[in-house]
Amino acid sequence: MRAPRPSKFDAPPTERRRIAVASAAIMVGSLVTLVPLVATVPFLPPFGLLMLLAFRLRDPELFPSWGPLPLGLFDDLVSGQPFGSAMALWTLIYIAIDMIDHRLVWRGFWQDWFIAGGAVTFCLLGMRLFAAPLGAPVTTPVLLQAAVGVALYPLAARIAAGIDERRRRAR
Template identity: 50%
Template sequence: MNQRIRGAFDDDEPTLLYRLIPALSVMAGSLTTIVPVIAGIGLLPPFGLLMLLAWRLSQAEAIAIWAAPLLGLFDDLVSGQPTGCSMLLWSLCFIAFDLVDQRLVWRDFWQDWALAAGALAFCLILGRLVASPLGAHVDTVLLAQILVSSLLYPVIVRLVAWIERTRDPA
C-alpha cells in the first residue's frame, strides 16, 4: 500500500470533480461546433483549442500533458476534422509550451497572448492543410479566423480565470 501519510498541515486531496473541471470546460468548448450557427463564412474560432490554451498558459498544472491527445480526439470526433489531427497538433502545442516554460523564467500576459496566437495559427494552418485540398481558396477566411481567434483569447482567459475562481475550494 503506497498511501502517503498526511500531516496535520497538508492540504486536502482535490476531489475528482475539481480535477475534471478543466478537461470538461475544454470539452464544452469543443462542443460549440455542434451549435447550429448560420454564417456566410466560417469564422467560428476553435473554442476547445482556445480553452485548452487558456488553461495551459494560465494554470500549467490544471491539465496534464497526457490529456492533450485525449481532448484532441474528442475535438476530432465532435468537429469533423480528420481523426488524429487535433490529437497531434494539440500535443505538439503542449510540448512546445513545456519547452518555452523551461527556457523562460517568467511570462506575462502579452507573451502568453503571443504564444496562444502562434499556437492557434499553427493548429489552424496545419489543420487546413490536412482537412482541405491545396487548391481550395480558403486562405483569406483562414487568416480572418486566426485573427478572430487570437483577439478572442483574452476573453477566454477571463472565462478560465472565473472557472478557476469558482472551482477553488478555499
C-alpha cells in the same frame, strides 16, 4: 473514545475534480462549433483549443503532456475534422508551450496572448493541411478564423480564471 472520522463532504476539491472541471470546460468549448450559425465565411475559431490554452497558460501542471490527446479526440469527433488532427496538433502545441516555459523565466499576459495567438494560427493552418490536399492554397477564411481566435483569447482566459477562482473559493 476515538475522534470522529472526517466526512468526505467536508473535504476540499481533489485534484481529480480540478482536472475534470477543466476538461469539461474544454469539451464545452469544443461543442461551441455545433451552434447553428449561418455565415457565408467560416469564422468560428477552435474554442476548445482556446480553453485548453487558457488553462495551460494559467496552470502549467494541470494536465500531463499527454493530456491534450483525449481532449483532441473529443474535438475531432465533434468538429468533423480528420481523425487525429486535433489530437496531434494540440499535443504538439502543448509540448511547444512546455519548451517555451523552460526557456522563459517569467511570463505576463501579453506573452501568454502572443503564445496563444501563434498556437491558434499554427493549429488552424495545420488542420487546413490535414483537411485539404497539400497543393491547396490557404485561403482567407483560415486567416479570419485565426484573427478571431487571437481576439477571443482574453475571453477564454477570463473564463478559465473564473472557473479556477470559483474552485479555489469553494475550498
